[in-house]
Amino acid sequence: MAEQITELSDTKRAESLRVRLIPYIDRYGVLLLVLVMGITSYILEPEVFLTWRNVSNIFRQIAFNAVLALGEFIVILTAGIDLSVGSTLALAMMATAVLSKAGYSVPILLIVPFIVGAVVGVINGLGLTKLRLPHPFIMTLGMLNIARGATNLISGGVPISGLPDPVRWMGASDIKLGEGIEIPASLLVVVIAYTIIGLFLQYSRTGRHIYAIGGNPQAARVSGINVDRTLILVYGLCGMLAGLSGLLLAGRTNSGFPNAGLGQELDAISAVIIGGASFFGGRGSVLGVFAGALVIGLLRNILNLQNVPVFWQQVLIGVVIISVVYLDVLRRRAGSSNS
Amino acid sequence: METITPLIEARGISKHFGAVTALEEVNLSLMPGEVLGVVGDNGAGKSTLMKILAGLYPPSQGQLIIQGQPVQFSSPKDARDRGIEMVYQDLALAGNLRIDENIFLGREQTRRVLGFIPIVHHRANMRQAQEHLERLRIHVKSVSQRVEELSGGQRQAVAIARATAFDAKVIIMDEPTAALAIKEVGKVLDLIKDLRTHGIGVILISHRLDDVFYVCDRVMALFHGRNFAEAPLGRTDRNEVIGWIMGNRGQTAAAQELDLN
Numbered sequence: 076m077a078e079q080i081t082e083l084s085d086t087k088r089a090e091s092l093r094v095r096l097i098p099y100i101d102r103y104g105v106l107l108l109v110l111v112m113g114i115t116s117y118i119l120e121p122e123v124f125l126t127w128r129n130v131s132n133i134f135r136q137i138a139f140n141a142v143l144a145l146g147e148f149i150v151i152l153t154a155g156i157d158l159s160v161g162s163t164l165a166l167a168m169m170a171t172a173v174l175s176k177a178g179y180s181v182p183i184l185l186i187v188p189f190i191v192g193a194v195v196g197v198i199n200g201l202g203l204t205k206l207r208l209p210h211p212f213i214m215t216l217g218m219l220n221i222a223r224g225a226t227n228l229i230s231g232g233v234p235i236s237g238l239p240d241p242v243r244w245m246g247a248s249d250i251k252l253g254e255g256i257e258i259p260a261s262l263l264v265v266v267i268a269y270t271i272i273g274l275f276l277q278y279s280r281t282g283r284h285i286y287a288i289g290g291n292p293q294a295a296r297v298s299g300i301n302v303d304r305t306l307i308l309v310y311g312l313c314g315m316l317a318g319l320s321g322l323l324l325a326g327r328t329n330s331g332f333p334n335a336g337l338g339q340e341l342d343a344i345s346a347v348i349i350g351g352a353s354f355f356g357g358r359g360s361v362l363g364v365f366a367g368a369l370v371i372g373l374l375r376n377i378l379n380l381q382n383v384p385v386f387w388q389q390v391l392i393g394v395v396i397i398s399v400v401y402l403d404v405l406r407r408r409a410g411s412s413n414s
Numbered sequence: 415m416e417t418i419t420p421l422i423e424a425r426g427i428s429k430h431f432g433a434v435t436a437l438e439e440v441n442l443s444l445m446p447g448e449v450l451g452v453v454g455d456n457g458a459g460k461s462t463l464m465k466i467l468a469g470l471y472p473p474s475q476g477q478l479i480i481q482g483q484p485v486q487f488s489s490p491k492d493a494r495d496r497g498i499e500m501v502y503q504d505l506a507l508a509g510n511l512r513i514d515e516n517i518f519l520g521r522e523q524t525r526r527v528l529g530f531i532p533i534v535h536h537r538a539n540m541r542q543a544q545e546h547l548e549r550l551r552i553h554v555k556s557v558s559q560r561v562e563e564l565s566g567g568q569r570q571a572v573a574i575a576r577a578t579a580f581d582a583k584v585i586i587m588d589e590p591t592a593a594l595a596i597k598e599v600g601k602v603l604d605l606i607k608d609l610r611t612h613g614i615g616v617i618l619i620s621h622r623l624d625d626v627f628y629v630c631d632r633v634m635a636l637f638h639g640r641n642f643a644e645a646p647l648g649r650t651d652r653n654e655v656i657g658w659i660m661g662n663r664g665q666t667a668a669a670q671e672l673d674l675n
Contacts, residue, residue, distance in 0.1 A: 278533040280522050283511070287519055290508030297470075297506050298520030299491035357510035 104402065105351050105366040112370060116377040123380055131249070131259050137372035138261035139164075139246075139323040141365060143339060144346035145272055146196075146316030148364045149309050151347050152276070152289045154356025155211040157310065159199060160317040161339035162222035165332075167191040167321035169226045171242065172235040172331025181241045188318035188325075195222055196314020200307030211310075219340070227333050236330035246326020261323050265365075268319065272312075273361035285309060289356025345392060346371055349399045370395065419482045421446055421615040422467065422498065422584050427476035429462055436462040437639045439476070444584060444615040449606060451630035451647075452619045455659050459639040460619050464586050467617070468500035469493030481583075491520075497583035501590055505573045509562030513554060514543035516561050517576045546579050547571075550605065567598025574605055578614065585609060586617045591625055603629045623652055637661045 116124045123129050143160050150157045167188035175184050195218060202214040245264050249257040276282035284305050287295045296302050325331055350367025352359025371392060378388045420443040429437040437459045444450050454460045465471045467478070469487030478485050480496050487493045490500070507516050515522075518539045524532040543557045552571045554564070561569060570590055577585045587606070591599045599622075606616055606629050620626050626633055627647065634644035635658035643658045657663070 278536075280524065280532070280534055283515060283522060283534055284520075287508045287511060287515075290510035291506065293502075293504070294506040294508045294516075294519065297490050297500070297502065299489070299494065300520050357508065 105349060105363050105370065105399070108349075108399075109366050109369050109373065112373045112377070116373060116380070119377060120380045124377070127256060129376070129380075131257060131262070133369075133372050133376050134262040134265075135259040135327070136375070137368050138259065138265050139320045139327070140339065140342050140346060140371065141265045141368035142268055142316050142320040142323060143336075143343040144350075144364050144368050145268060145361065146313035146320075147340070147343040148347045148350070148352055148359060148361065149272065149276070149285065150211070150313045151344070151352050151354065152285050152356055152359060153306060153309055154289050154292075154354075155203075155306070155309070156215065156344070157196075157199065157313050158212065158215040158340050159195065159218035159222055160313065160320075160343055161336035161341075162219045162226065163192050163195045163314050163317035164321040164324065164336035164339060165226045165334070166195065166222045166229075167318035168325040168335050169230050169235070169331040169333065171322065171325055172238065173229050175238050175242065176235050181239055184239065184242045185322070188322040189315050190318070192314040192316065192318020192321065193311050194314070196311040196317070197307055199314065200310035203310065204303040204306055223333075223337075226335075230331065230333055232333050234330055234332035236328075238325060238329055242322075243326040243329060246323040247329070261327070264319070264323065268316065269361050269365055272316075276361065281305060281308065286357050289353075289358070291357075342371060345396050348396060351399075351403070353403065354400075418445060420444055420479075421481060423479040424463070424467065425477045425479065427463065427466060427473045427478075429459075429466060429471065430474045435639055437466075437473075440636065440639070440641055442467075442617075442634065444617060446583075446613045446615055447610050448632065449610055449616045449618060449630045451626035451633040452617060452636065453621075453623070453626060453633060453655060453659055454636035454642075455661075458636040458659075460636055461588060462639075463636070464500065464588060464617065464619060467493070467584075468498060468586055470500075494580070497581060498586070499577035499580075499582040499584070500586040501570075501573045501577050501588065503588040503592065505569055507561045507569060507573055507576075510560060512540075512558050512560055513547075513564075513572055514540045514557040516572055517543045517546065517579050519576070521580065543575075543579075547575055550575055550578065550608065552605070565598065566594045567601055570594060570598070570602050571605060574602070574609075578609065582614060584615045584617065586619075588619045589621065590618070591620065591622060599625070623655060626655070627652065635659060 143164060147157055147160055170191045171184050171188050174187055199211070199214050199218050202208060203211050208214045245260050248260045250260055250263060251257050276285060284295060284300045287298070287300065288302055288305060292302055321335070324335055346367035347359070347364050348354065348367070349370050350359060350363035350365070352363060374391060374395065375388055378391065422444050424440065424442040427437055427440045428435070440459070440463060442463065452460050452463070462471065466473050469490045469492050472486070472488070478487070480498070485496060508519065511519070523535045523538050525535040525538070526532055540557050547554060547557065552575060554568060561572060564572065574585070590602055594602065603625060606618065609616055618626065618630060630647055632644065632646050633650065633655060635642045635655065637658070642661070643663065
């Protein structure tokens with residue numbers, strides 16, 4: 076009786092070493108990829124790559140995708156998907172631009188993208204849970220079209236440019252840290268958003284429930300977790316972050332344009348997957364997602380510096396996605412040999 | 415025996431799904447420290463009855479009585495609050511979470527930072543999970559292992575640990591040994607025997623009569639959604655119970671009927 080359920084002691088030592096390494100590769104593999112890409116970029120372009128100008132440029136360019144990917148990550152944690160984030164971004168951005176043109180005050184303009192994003196997200200969540208649509212793919216695919224259409228409806232399909240400076244601040248300005256050292260304000264926004272969401276997922280009960288739902292929704296349900304309410308919150312958060320992303324892009328481009336974020340949901344999903352999150356839910360970290368967004372940004376940057384045509388960039392990002400997920404498959408196979 | 419109140423009693427439970435009758439006038443009672451085996455063929459209504467006891471389904475008719483008090487459950491949470499826990503056939507564990515997180519899932523302890531933000535107290539949960547596993551004499555390398563890293567028997571042990579972590583009075587187990595390797599079956603059955611010494615009542619659904627005869631005090635058979643037969647383990651045998659599952663009265667029951675006549 077004293078030695079009831081002991082199993083791991085008699086698994087083979089060599090096996091368990093490999094199994095023990097898996098979580099580390101799991102967690103830090105993508106950071107390794109970032110490092111390799113950074114070193115490669117430095118070797119290829121020693122003069123340009125590590126200048127403040129280039130580095131802050133990379134962060135400025137990835138900021139809005141990084142925020143979009145952060146929202147997408149929370150959804151993918153629940154084994155869901157949100158295809159509407161690109162359109163939500165556009166709607167939030169355009170709503171801000173339209174209201175700006177109509178003369179609304181700065182505080183309102185700063186809140187509007189969050190509200191628009193959250194409302195779109197909550198509608199996604201309600202559609203998913205209350206209408207019981209078979210998969211989040213359906214609801215958010217519908218929303219992709221609805222939000223894009225709404226963007227064109229409120230703007231008449233034409234771009235609106237010229238936003239007040241405070242509205243542009245997050246997306247466009249730089250923060251001086253010292254002589255010649257400036258970081259883009261958007262990087263600060265990204266860091267704050269990632270920190271808050273990271274702490275939320277790790278330390279709040281709801282955050283842990285989000286992981287549980289991704290791991291086994293049935294287990295979550297019988298443990299008394301309100302799965303529907305949690306999902307509505309998750310999609311709402313994702314929409315809200317898409318709104319923030321729209322605000323960043325509006326600031327950077329000083330405008331709202333109807334085609335903003337077209338196809339951007341795919342870049343966001345790519346960043347999440349490259350960052351090590353599992354498409355089947357319950358796995359991944361915000362640090363990984365940030366690294367995933369960085370990988371895409373670095374790839375674009377170095378290929379631009381090398382004058383590689385943009386079409387090849389697309390091909391290469393596709394190759395990276397497939398390779399990274401293949402590594403995940405290998406990892407899973409190694410993991411399941413344990414049981 | 416009459417002076418002891420049953421932990422749980424089901425009286426005249428019926429359950430209809432549309433035109434289909436899954437249960438008809440079923441009675442069940444469970445004493446403290448008793449292990450009751452529930453047997454029956456597929457579709458006999460075992461799982462439906464257990465889901466009613468665990469608060470997953472409301473009964474169409476009949477009454478649930480817990481320690482003498484009539485109750486109505488509207489969700490598994492209600493049942494858990496009254497000390498009735500279920501260990502599901504598929505275990506209902508989240509493989510991506512740590513052992514302690516699974517044990518405390520939905521009931522995480524929190525502490526406050528800055529005086530008002532509640533955060534999950536991971537350290538306290540891990541410590542208490544560790545202590546609880548030790549009380550049940552379940553050994554794992556570390557509570558911070560993810561459940562998917564565990565063997566089938568260890569997972570079953572974690573599911574049982576979760577069911578017993580919060581003063582459970584009744585634990586319902588749906589085929590706890592069905593998915594296990596043979597050498598793990600004995601460990602889980604010993605764990606069930608251990609629960610009995612803590613005064614917990616256990617309802618065990620199993621197709622494996624070896625399990626039933628090893629661990630149960632009493633066995634009860636359902637047939638076509640009705641009570642068919644029941645007996646203390648000492649007064650029946652394997653062949654008779656197999657007969658009950660197939661809807662045949664055994665010699666013992668037949669003999670009793672003769673006595674009545």
